Amino acid sequence: MKKKIVFITGGARSGKSRFALEEALRVSGRKAFIATAEESDDEMRERINRHKQDRGEGWETYEEPLKIADVLGEMEGDYGVVVIDCLTLWLANVMQSALDVDAEIEQLISSLARLSLPSVFIVSNEVGMGIVPENELARRFRNVAGRLNQRVAGAADEVYVTLSGIPVKIKG
Secondary structure (H helix, E strand, O other), rough: OEEEEEEEOOOOOHHHHHHEEEEHHHHOOOOOEEEEOOOHHHHHHHHHHHHHHHHOEEEEEEOHHHHHHHHHHOOOOOOOOEEEEEEHHHHHHHHHHOOOHHHHHHHHHHHHHHHOOOOOEEEEEEEOOOOOOHHHHHHHHHHHHHHHHHHHHOOEEEEEEEEOOOOEEEEE
């Protein structure tokens, strides 16, 4: 079976995760979910719990805020489908850590190229369609997120953007 990488982007609350899960459920085999969010406050804890409930039974969850490329490498041969949700939270985690952002992005892109998992669905927010942020950190995040999304979209076999809950295929 040929490896298939599907990249799903869109605005906040646009239906990206739901679409990724629906599509992943169509793939046979064991299912894994790499969650990059951390329980930093009550709202995030509630959101994480809601996402777990939405997934339901049958998913093995890996909570990994930083080293998703390493986790992907450990999954080889064990799963039919993996969902990574989401890259923008992962990027925020990497930027807040002492890790080299460019090196981490390169490691992720390299791991996607080497990967032999049958299907990988990657969720990320599109943050570049709004106004230019007023502070340097927010502008840097927006710029790096845009480059990250471009790199992952380039590596993907299929790319979707979700708008108001409707997925629109833009590549593949």
